[in-house]
Amino acid sequence: MEKANPITWRNRLHNTIYESNTMAGKAFDVALLALIMSSIVVVMLDSIDEYHDRYGRVFYIMEWAFTGLFTLEYLLRLISIQRPWRYVFSFFGLIDLLAIIPSYLSIFLVGAQSLLVLRALRLLRVFRIFKLTHFLTEMEFLKISIATSLKKITIFMLVVLSLVIILGSVMYLVENGQNGFTSIPASIYWAIVTITTVGYGDITPVTTVGKFVASLMMFIGYGIIAVPTGIITTEMAFAARRRKHGHETCPGCGREGHDNDAVFCKFCGTLL
Amino acid sequence: MEKANPITWRNRLHNTIYESNTMAGKAFDVALLALIMSSIVVVMLDSIDEYHDRYGRVFYIMEWAFTGLFTLEYLLRLISIQRPWRYVFSFFGLIDLLAIIPSYLSIFLVGAQSLLVLRALRLLRVFRIFKLTHFLTEMEFLKISIATSLKKITIFMLVVLSLVIILGSVMYLVENGQNGFTSIPASIYWAIVTITTVGYGDITPVTTVGKFVASLMMFIGYGIIAVPTGIITTEMAFAARRRKHGHETCPGCGREGHDNDAVFCKFCGTLL
Amino acid sequence: MEKANPITWRNRLHNTIYESNTMAGKAFDVALLALIMSSIVVVMLDSIDEYHDRYGRVFYIMEWAFTGLFTLEYLLRLISIQRPWRYVFSFFGLIDLLAIIPSYLSIFLVGAQSLLVLRALRLLRVFRIFKLTHFLTEMEFLKISIATSLKKITIFMLVVLSLVIILGSVMYLVENGQNGFTSIPASIYWAIVTITTVGYGDITPVTTVGKFVASLMMFIGYGIIAVPTGIITTEMAFAARRRKHGHETCPGCGREGHDNDAVFCKFCGTLL
């Protein structure tokens, strides 16, 4: 925040780039977001053979323009912050670097340009920018709910992983290495495709026993898909209730559970 | 509502067409619904080559009959309402127009008739008509729950969108533009098919690394499908509780929203 | 129940067949269930060409044996009940009849035997028999939760149906009647396969616009699959709470919300 510092040009630059409570800061954020999105669209279009053949030249120039602008932004971020190294090795610092390196690498290394798709990672900055808007509370809410349920989800995922390895191995035995179940890893891949109900159909059981095991697996998958939902819903309900009801205690009767907007205790009528 | 106006023919027409508290109004609604459904069934059947060859002539006549009736309805709606332009540019006004235009266009423009399928949009009028029945409360309930969770769902969808762009781009790199992953947009399409657990199987990973990334993605999809469910369930539970409790009014301050177990008003301390 | 009647042979037969509080009644239920399952297994095995060729003769005899036993059971049910016609036209009465008719029909009509698969409907009797066990409360609970949410689910299904008709029609236009989208009904079938996340892959979009519409549809499907879950979960939570907490009012303070096992009011300590 650095609100006590004298307003120097470096300070003003910092506020524009890293904060968004000023007019310039907001404009910078919106412009940056538009730039990131445009650069991703260009990389996307360039990956389509038809467009590459026709507009490849234009895309090439645009990509260098984006690289130039992102490099400029990167340098400005470096000089306007007090501890540059900390930014460089931060999550967003690394992503920002990953977005400009491939272009420069492509001068020396043929094919390095294909790494430009990593620019898509910069999209995550959207959530940084969102922070400033009224979505903040909702994001906080989602983050808390997911964070508190992470332990349970981890255990659940471990159970699913064991299940998938065991049932995948069983299918490898049952289908005898035939019909696409050529190896245990391939069979595990099939098991994941099945238990998550994605069901590509690139590998499907052919033998009767295999179909039976597969049916069993689908039923298991059908039943356990309910578990992560149950976990997250329960945590969300608690988070939502916590947000609504205060943890204040009534001075008259000592009871809790009052609403956030309560002025008097709902049990004994004492002023809170 | 216009209840103060003298009962003129225009007024009666308005009541029949726009309201449904009269016998005629209800009959009009039911007849309209039947007409819309019949017209959609005819368009559907006409799209099947076999039936088109055999009954094409009959369908052609029926479609003009429906167009005639819908045009008549449109005109009646126009003359019976006080501000016709407002209806014309309203959501349902535009859909009503879209349902009759293609037929007239087809006189001048070959192929415009295929736009007749837009008539399916008129199906949405079902919900207009439902409003009148005892489904109203339930619809209100669903609408409120979904509206309050819209912000959270939006953030969630943005996360999924970023994920899908990033993982799609990664797969384009991993599968090296082969095996259907011919461009980044195509790979993103695959990523969406995978993360939503639809899993057509028209594009599937072939390389080992690709299968590994795909497996990871399915697990992510499996875990996060729980999030929108959690959001909507929590909001519904709150909406349901709100509907059940808290409609008591405080005799002291006239405010609502008290808990079931409250003895004193939480706002002014009066005994409830 | 007919508990006041003198115990005649007809009465005892009725108790054995329709009730299950006697030893004989329980034995009858278990035997019937075993018989139904065996008959279904025989029909299943007979449908496999390989087995039909080898054991067709045996299956034929067994099917007639089952038909004989089921006919006997049907007649016994008829003579042991007071109002036979009521049973004949009841849900289970019709199913019981459907299970024996195809065999007799097959004497006169070639191919009627294939209707034997309708015998599978008798499986529903399992739930009749379950009624007697300790699963009753749980079944009641599930039935109430689903019944109370039926109205909301109906509206939801109507929304999905409209969506599927509209988006199916749009896809028919977009894919121009090619690539499997040969007619509007076929496109609607594809839309249902997509929005329910089944995703067979027998029809898939090929054009870029088609893939875009499909992606949109999958996202919609991903979001709205949460709605029926939310509805049922909320209803279940209410049903569960209702079952746990009594609706008794305390004579001392007039408050409700006591647990089922409560002896004293938890608010004022008065004996309930």
Place this chain on the structure above:
Amino acid sequence: MEKANPITWRNRLHNTIYESNTMAGKAFDVALLALIMSSIVVVMLDSIDEYHDRYGRVFYIMEWAFTGLFTLEYLLRLISIQRPWRYVFSFFGLIDLLAIIPSYLSIFLVGAQSLLVLRALRLLRVFRIFKLTHFLTEMEFLKISIATSLKKITIFMLVVLSLVIILGSVMYLVENGQNGFTSIPASIYWAIVTITTVGYGDITPVTTVGKFVASLMMFIGYGIIAVPTGIITTEMAFAARRRKHGHETCPGCGREGHDNDAVFCKFCGTLL
């Protein structure tokens, strides 16, 4: 636990192998887990033809090394426990045996080595080891929620099973044994693939009636997938609430289970 016994070597061995409150016990558990995982990875890699051809010899030696270590572990477990037979016939005892038998069998029986994949079952020991960490409470929580909802889930699964048999049989009739619906079991397999929304696409309806029945089935599947989620979520919410509240003991009667807002014991009326 055996805490009263004098510390002998056998006792110390028991503590190291079966418990994990000592340093040695923890080290043993981690080493065992690493060993199990390595052995599974080796079996996996060996199942890939390419690796088998190149490193088959190395894998062979490693598998015998793992077998030797697991045999040693098995013997140590046997001699360090007081009732060896009880361990041998316990769930984990049988799995431990199943993990070493195939190797020895392969000396006499060609092909028995393929049963090595059963080693994957040892992965379940992960959860045994997890017990010791802070995941215990969360695991307990998940286990309780799932256990209490098991009865409801069982009924639900029975309904789904009946539905799948009935609708599978109907499809066999409708598609007339063609298009992959070659037998009733095959059609039931298809029905399971459809209702669980897996949707491989290896068998798909071709006739119009078949597509209609399939669409109906997908809608049913879409609606009822909400039921197990609802069941588990409700149970989880109750389990979570129980864990949060109600651990206060009444000074009068010593019973627990009071609500958060209770002032008097609901069992004996004593002031809490």
